[in-house]
Amino acid sequence: MNVGIYIYDHAEVLDFSGPFEVFSTASRLSEPKGLFKVFLLAETLQPVNARGGFSVNPQYALSDHPALDVLIVAGGVHSAELHKPGVIAWVAEQARSVPLVASVCTGAFILAQAGVLDGLEVTTHWEDIADLRHDYPALTVCEGRRWVDTGKLVTSGGISAGIDMSLHLVSRLGGMALAQMTARQMEFDWSNG
Template sequence: MRLGIYLFDEVEVLDFAGPFEVFNTASRLVHRADPQAAPPFEVLTLAPSLAPVRARGGLLVTPQHVFSEAPPLDLLIVPGGVVTAELARPGLSDWLVRQSLQLKALASICTGAFLLEKAGLLNEREATTHWEDLEDLQAVSQASGSLLRVVVHQRWVEARPWVHHGGRCRLFSSAGISAGIDLSLHLVAEFASVDLARRTARQMDYEWRAANGTVLHTVL
């Protein structure tokens, strides 16, 4: 499956690097077990241009594709950070809507949920974001006339899918940095296998938690 991670200036580093590590580690483990096996995930980075993205803290990252010219994707992750400029970016909302017509799953991390809300993808659905931004997300959705219901006290949320004539796109949102890693492991479990997700968490020495906080894999 081809997975895209959207990058932009002031993106939160671990919001994109955490999922990047999860999906690449999962593929590496499959290759280690069977060098002839096809990797379950191909991970691409997408951005407004091919110029280096300056993430929060000044980290420079070179994207692989311009988002408007991205190859066909199966999964898309929209991380958080300072999203003010992205909310005003021409064409981004329309691109996200078009992607939802072909994706198997679209997931936001942290304030990435604001970009999905701006695109109208969360109307009449449930979503969450970082605890500092829950009230703002609710206020923004009310101001826009959206019927989004903001969920608190969950690490991630799966909303009602975006159904269209050609299929359905599953919609996910997650809270902060570690919740985005939890959600990424959940997506590995959903689109590859639970066993691979557990082995990935073990390889990363990571305590994987479910949406409600239940520990699914412990490092102890």
């Protein structure tokens, strides 16, 4: 399964590196091995300067990437992404065809801007809940939840909650035993719920 994680300048590092670690670890532990192929996507192939000056090289650009089975949109300082018609159109297009779409933290704003969360229960970083409610009144924004799973669309709270959500996604796609082995391998105290 191809797991693409969308990143951009000022993305929160753990928002994409946490899910990347979960899926790459799960892939190593899966039987047979290689259940997931996880990679970073960005608008172009230019290096992305994430939060704190962390420079990252995406493997694929939005214009040329493998078909996705899972799309995860990272959070961070996302406001510039909301004003990129090409990015928003790409997210909306992917949400129509990709079986499972998720966001970490303020990545929910990007999904909301693309119109793919309307009418759904969602969550984001606790600090951004009021803004998400205000900016996108068609959403039901939940507080105090590590993630919200509505089936095809899954959103998580801030930063480290993306690891919990990604383990949940592994449990959906590869089984609970694989998710538990992955959490143990990562020495991560998984909040499963």
